[in-house]
Amino acid sequence: MSRYADLVLTLLAAAFVLALSWAVPWLRFVMTIAIAKGLAVLGILLLLRAGQVSFGHALYLSLAAYVVAFMAARIPEVLLLLPLAAVVAASIGLLVGLFVSRYRAIFFGMLNLALSMVFYSMLDKFYEVTRGGDGIRVPVTSFAGVVLSPDQQSWALLILALVLAVGFGAFVRLYLLSPMGSALSALKTREARLEFMGIPARRILLSAYVLSAFMAGCGGALIALSTRHVTPALAYWTASGELVFIAILGGAGSVFGPFLGALAYELTRTYAAALVADAWQMILGTVLLVVILFAPGGLWGIGRALVVRGRQA
């Protein structure tokens, strides 16, 4: 898609999110969480480009969330907490990445899963520090030095989430077209050739991995600031699976996919849980099955195909 079309679509999507959040106030929170998860899924999309699936990225999301929870009392400022949490997530991403970027396919996926579960156990078991399954309450934080009312704060976080989504979306879009991004998808089909061209494949993957951890960190910080309560459930393996689920649901073909997938996922979950409390997971499972079988490009792919068909008609 052209840059112009993408820009228009971005503005429309942002306007839609803002309008919906204004019309249905309680959806503001749902939207913020969805976009926050979308940021983490954007990282999953990067790794998918390299043919690698991480079943452990909730590690970075939850790590950042806990950084916010621990530090909020000392640094009660959103605009400091969020970058701090993201940088911590990226730093741990670098350490872990040095190790996991040596592995591919199922080993890559499972190592990520294992490490995230180690972190989950630490959160769950070290009660003295983490308060275990009770979790930690995040104290009230200021936004750009101003202590906002809960209503204003939720708007501020939603807009911050949107700004981050647009910023990272634009960055990842450029990244995928850059030499580093091209080498990333080249790694998927012919990794050995990269080495014979002088391109260090492992470092290419590591760069994407650290970026993905950074974005997941931003998402995790937003979740902690919005929910104002963090628990080990954020790090549980199902949370990582959820990110992969959203990536497939939204489609890995475009940077819009993760956010589209995340919004669809959160809205379906919210409404389906209210309407058919016991069956919402079944509904999501069926949707995923249909997407995998009939629309491997995800919701983004479906939407695109409809637009193309509409133009041809």
Place this chain on the structure above:
Amino acid sequence: MILLSAKGLKLAFGGVKAADGIDLDVRNGEFLAIIGPNGAGKTTFINMVTGYLTPQAGEIHYDGQPLVGLAPRRLVRLGIARSFQLPQLFLEHTVAENVALAIAAREGLWSPIRPLMRSAWRAEADDILAQFDLSDIAERRADTLNEGARKLTDIAMAVALKPRLILMDEPTSGVAASEKISIVETLVRVLRTAGVTAVFVEHDMDVVSRFADRVAVWSQGKIAALGPPGAVLTDPNVLRDVIGIETEAGHAAA
């Protein structure tokens, strides 16, 4: 001047001696063909020179510098490139992108925001593809090409690295007989223009006799004969052992 010098290379896989004391000097600017039956160790030699395999004994010098133990990535930086018997293309990329990625590998890869297909690289990729007569398929995805185009793209990627020495593993295998000569003609013209020294494994004796400056005959991990095609390809022992033709002289010698 000697560009590449191999001395006493040995490498065995279990009991199979893929290299059993290979001594070979490659002269700057020449086209050296490697011929020999399957399993003689031709590809093993290329793999040792390009860092994919490490010889158990022996030395390789390139431009006076020892090579053994260096990773493929380092060797590319020194000016050694290779192409593959089974073309190793990035299947989800277009032909132009495949070549541009090689240019990026040479010029500076670590840019997360400037496009791969920036105008200068795009122009260079187009230029390289034009030299290989591949301009028509520049925008085709690599997984949609026929074997001849795949081979040439594979070599174009190696050439885009601006090597001084290129090692090609069977550049015409799998290519239709009718296409073979024209592909090699293109290849030789490009490499001669760029002043690249070439070592290539080849089974087609017609190609070898027309395009090689010298021929090295591989047999059971050793070099059985080495010299200009006119002399080597008429050697009765070579004809019998490598090409499988019995001559009267060869018969008498045996």
